[in-house]
Amino acid sequence: MTRIQLIQSIRERGSYLCVGLDPDLDKVPAHLLGEEDPIFAFNKEIIDATRDLCVAYKLNTAFYECYGVEGWRALERTVSHIGQDHFLIADAKRGDIGNTSTQYAKAFFERLPFDAVTVAPYMGADSVKPFLAFDGKWAIVLGLTSNPGAADFELQEAGGMPLYERVLSTVSGWGHPDNLMFVVGATQASAFVRIRKLVPDHFLLVPGVGAQGGSLREISEKAANSDLGLLVNVSRGITYAGKGEDFASAARAAAQAYQQEMQPYVDKILRVKIIK
Numbered sequence: 001m002t003r004i005q006l007i008q009s010i011r012e013r014g015s016y017l018c019v020g021l022d023p024d025l026d027k028v029p030a031h032l033l034g035e036e037d038p039i040f041a042f043n044k045e046i047i048d049a050t051r052d053l054c055v056a057y058k059l060n061t062a063f064y065e066c067y068g069v070e071g072w073r074a075l076e077r078t079v080s081h082i083g084q085d086h087f088l089i090a091d092a093k094r095g096d097i098g099n100t101s102t103q104y105a106k107a108f109f110e111r112l113p114f115d116a117v118t119v120a121p122y123m124g125a126d127s128v129k130p131f132l133a134f135d136g137k138w139a140i141v142l143g144l145t146s147n148p149g150a151a152d153f154e155l156q157e158a159g160g161m162p163l164y165e166r167v168l169s170t171v172s173g174w175g176h177p178d179n180l181m182f183v184v185g186a187t188q189a190s191a192f193v194r195i196r197k198l199v200p201d202h203f204l205l206v207p208g209v210g211a212q213g214g215s216l217r218e219i220s221e222k223a224a225n226s227d228l229g230l231l232v233n234v235s236r237g238i239t240y241a242g243k244g245e246d247f248a249s250a251a252r253a254a255a256q257a258y259q260q261e262m263q264p265y266v267d268k269i270l271r272v273k274i275i276k
């Protein structure tokens with residue numbers, strides 16, 4: 001999916017919500033556990049209940065890999081059920097020497113139909129650039145993450161600025177706003193304004209709303225750009241909004257509340273904008 005298509009889809013749905021599909025068999029409703037593929041059965045109901053309210057789905061591969069080949073099969077079935085109308089993110093946090101990164105990119109972009117993969121920048125240019133070499137595909141590079149451990153390296157000073165700022169300004173030169181996004185945690189509100197100065201045009205993937213306590217309003221006020229420029233991810237806050245047989249309608253209600261909070265920002269920013 002191109003940046004222009006993504007912006008159109010945000011405008012049409014009045015939403016920049018990304019639903020995180022991180023299924024955990026210890027948490028899915030008991031009545032699904034007897035299904036032949038309970039992970040897919042769970043995801044399918046969540047997808048069917050939320051498709052019109054979100055523009056993206058993010059699958060964290062850890063929640064599939066931990067179930068071995070059956071988990072991977074459920075991931076494949078899930079992405080094919082989602083189809084082509086949503087921006088599809090493989091949250092795999094990859095990045096390795098160049099030829100290995102190319103194989104990771106092929107796995108998600110050629111074997112599977114993902115639009116984007118999350119990438120850790122620690123190994124530098126040759127580990128990130130292979131993900132930028134696929135037409136119409138995206139790398140989403142970790143900038144300032146939502147977890148407490150962000151303080152261990154990302155917030156440490158590196159040559160007169162925090163390391164994450166160096167990552168944003170250096171990595172933004174490796175790609176462009178049509179193939180590169182950055183992850184910024186919703187819990188890092190005090191950094192949003194500074195981040196927008198460093199990467200004014202890039203989309204930001206913002207996890208950490210819901211279970212981790214980040215504020216959708218604060219992100220929207222401080223980090224939206226003239227394209228809207230945000231994908232706000234919520235995983236547990238939507239998928240486990242309900243625990244019983246009505247979990248899908250509870251998920252829909254949670255997603256709808258986020259979408260309704262987003263609509264005024266979409267209207268304000270994208271209503272009269274002519275897309276470049």
Ligand SMILES: O=C(O)c1cc(=O)[nH]c(=O)n1[C@@H]1O[C@H](COP(=O)(O)O)[C@@H](O)[C@H]1O
Binds near residue numbers: 147209233235237
């Ligand atoms: O790359 C990510 O998506 C990510 C980066 C980050 O800084 N923090 C973060 O929570 N995530 C992921 O975003 C999702 C957040 O899930 P919830 O806290 O359940 O909404 C999980 O898949 C995390 O692995």
